[in-house]
Amino acid sequence: MTDRESDGRVARGAATRKAVLRRAVDVSSLEGLSGLTIGRLAADLEISKSGLFAHFGSKEELQLATIDTAVEIFRAEVLDVGLSVPPGARRVWQLMTAWLDYAERRVFPGGCFFAKTSSEYSDRPGRVHDTLMQYRSAFRGETTRAVRDATQLGELRADTDVDQLVFELSAFVTAALSLATPAAFDQARIAIHSRLARAATSPELLQEKAVSR
Amino acid sequence: MTDRESDGRVARGAATRKAVLRRAVDVSSLEGLSGLTIGRLAADLEISKSGLFAHFGSKEELQLATIDTAVEIFRAEVLDVGLSVPPGARRVWQLMTAWLDYAERRVFPGGCFFAKTSSEYSDRPGRVHDTLMQYRSAFRGETTRAVRDATQLGELRADTDVDQLVFELSAFVTAALSLATPAAFDQARIAIHSRLARAATSPELLQEKAVSR
DNA sequence: CCTACCGATCGGTAGG
């Protein structure tokens, strides 16, 4: 009896928390993590300010929880899609295009959550800044590993400067995210394909595997 | 007598306005144009809030005046430096490196004023957004003209896709501004040089003119 | 999860 009752409360609490964070991620992708205010979020979700506040304890904790929620989505939409292809040049291509696709598809209404918030917090010390930079460098690490693997597999030229190539490919993606026009997304795909083709040991390596359908 | 007195007031007013805008540009480059608050600016400059307010009439007017001030500085530091070299491949190189240099030199304490504020206002409708986008596209227009001129002069290959090349070169710069590490600035210079060398009809075109000293 | 607060700060105004 008491078990069932408290389970019900816990479940409702978790559902509210989840709804708050989903909304928080959307708002932040449009207006940044400091544009996020507890009062506005509470009004949007039609709960009291202090009711919402009780879930997090401080605005900073809300911001950190919002970042973690965005990371989970980014991981599923970009990293998992990229890594679903076996190591090699095509994995690198897949990783970059998954990143572009996720932004173009507006998984977050403001485009890329991390493009917005990393720029916003680039010069503000604190835990929000540190957490964002840590995730950014973790993702760059995954990209670097994919490029290094492709090099060691002989699919990218042995004299490839791995960090330089990662810089250039990432630059094309982030530029498209920042411009956010259809033309820019196309230009990024063209640039990435041509840069990878130039680094590849064989031109067919970037081709889609022929699927029978 | 009255002339001298009112001239003195006007001059003092202009000096105050100038000091306010210089400070506003610095603060915005660090914390964005919405992080700019009239109260804080007044406290920094040790004048009253309403005294400062009287110079602009609204926060939006202050933001627009701040953008115009930043544009003047950007024009002097980047555009004028780039265009000081005659049309051709080297002018394109000069334009891109002047842009990198200005950010690396921290002309604004937060790096590039426009990188920060364009991202901040990318999804907020209004005059601030419109003004920022207008300046961004004007600068892109100048870059495009420089590339087109270099192509027509025969210094870049006739089959150069001008918009694509502008996209790629700008991407390298904005990526470096966003990362803002010494390594990233170096990687951007390497990427720009190599991309321009590949588009050039002759490798010497990017060389510095030999100066006797 | 709520009502009812707190001090601080926001953009802006009145009147000099």
Added chain:
DNA sequence: CCTACCGATCGGTAGG
């Protein structure tokens, strides 16, 4: 340029 305000909103707290 000033003092002295305004209503709205901020993050956060007390006490349920």
